[in-house]
Amino acid sequence: MTSARTRGPVRIVGAGLLGASIGLALQEKGVEVQLADASRAAVRLAADYGAGRPAADGDAPALVVVAVPPEAVAEIVARELEAFPDALVTDVASVKSGILAELTAAGADLARYVGSHPMAGRERGGAVSARADLFLGRPWVLAPHDGVAEAHLHAIEDLALDVGARPLRMDAARHDHGVALVSHVPQLVASLLAARLVDAPDAEVGLAGQGLRDTTRIAGSNPELWVQILGANAAAVAEILTAYRADLDRVIHALHDPERVGAPRTVAEALVAGNEGVARIPGKHGQDRRFATLLVTVPDEPGELGRLLTEIGEEGVNMEDLRLEHSPGAQVGFAEIAVLPEAAHRLAAALESRGWSLSEPGRNA
Structure with a gap:
């Protein structure tokens, strides 16, 4: 077992997929993990899987990780900052600007808060799907803000490194636009494509191959969670979808009359742009x-x-x-x-x- 950079104990609020996965990874490093969740059953399950022990009165964590649904993050972060005045608090929500704005408006102690977001997940949630290697090689974004000490940023970077992730810094607004582009819009596109299958004849669906499986894989994600995520990042998602709609309209117009001058070029340019975009997707490491x-x-x-x-x-x-x-x-x-x-x-x-x-x-x- 290699020594951990993270100074414990670490309190994890939210014993779902991300929280339990962080717990599993830290436990492998020998870091004490305290689990808290509104659901006692979720805590027991995560503890049974080895993600930590149930939190107890008198715990004094050095670091608190908030891994709850997006709509509850700001409230829980503020509560944890107040409950543990000596602890550094981070969250792992996929949208950062709104949380920071809510905490600022609430007068929370932002000097001890660092928003962060591991770019990792699975289609299925809960501790039963948690994995210690979930973050291996994945980016873990830190969103610095005015007033946070460099030492606190280093502490969250240490957390990311301990679970196998690659820490990087990005301001909240750029992060939110980035995740809209690479995560939130793809979720909607995959879901809308998969929705076309609902009323399709069985014989047609039976023709499906790997291409359809690849493009609809994430459509099996939790709708309730994604309603919260998309609502929290609505402006950035809508901006990208509007541009996507314009691209789609151009291709549809071309396909309505594929023999029209310029129509084949329009379709070809859309496909070539797709080739160029795929080539930019990061590969291994x-x-x-x-x-x-x-x-x-x-x-x-x-x-x-x-x-x-x-x-x-x-x-x-x-x-x-x-x-x-x-x-x-x-x-x-x-x-x-x-x-x-x-x-x-x-x-x-x-x-x-x-x-x-x-x-x-x-x-x-």
Whole structure:
């Protein structure tokens, strides 16, 4: 066990996915974690999973992490600042400007508050979905404000590093616009696309492949939570959606008369812009990097995927990403393995020699 940078005890208010995951990661570092939640059952469950112990009267935390639904964050942060006058308080909500404004209006002790946001999550919430490695390699944004001491910012950066995240600083307004672009708008777009399936004939839905699964994966998220998140960041989300609507209107206009002069160009430019945008999405370790991919056919039998991953490791190749495709009823699935370009041909030859069937080796991701 490596020594922790974070000075405990750490009190976590909110024993859901993020709170419990932070608790699990800190417990692995040997940091004492105290769990609090409006639901005693949630605390018991998170404690059973090893995320910490239930908070008790007389606790004196050095750090408080507020991980509650967005609409309650400012109130809980203010309460924790008052209850623990010697503690530093942070929150992990996905919107920062509104919380800071509410705390300022309430006269809270902002000198001991640092807003932060780990860019991590899962489609399903609760302690049952918590993972100690949830934040591994993910950005953890700190939103500094006037009056907060540099030492307090370093303390939250230490927290981020202890759970495996990459701390970075960004002012609240820029953070909120950024998460609208990369998280909040994609959630709405995925949900609206998935909603088209509700009344679609079964025969048409049955044609679905990996493309639809990829673009609608996050549509399974909690609606109640997302209503709060989108409401808290409404202006930034609406701004981006308005621009998106303009792009969509141009493509729709072109498709209404695809033979019209300029229509093919309009569609092509939309697709090319998409290519350029995808190329900017950070890859492994937050770097803009293009990988080569291998498409491996995997028999639908117990242990076959595990065997594939083991043999990739035996070849000494680091797998940068993995995507799986398997249609219901099919006897095989497909594993799309992303590796560094210089390793692609060597790995393809090695896997084929081991009996695996590959398609399009070395294709750029």
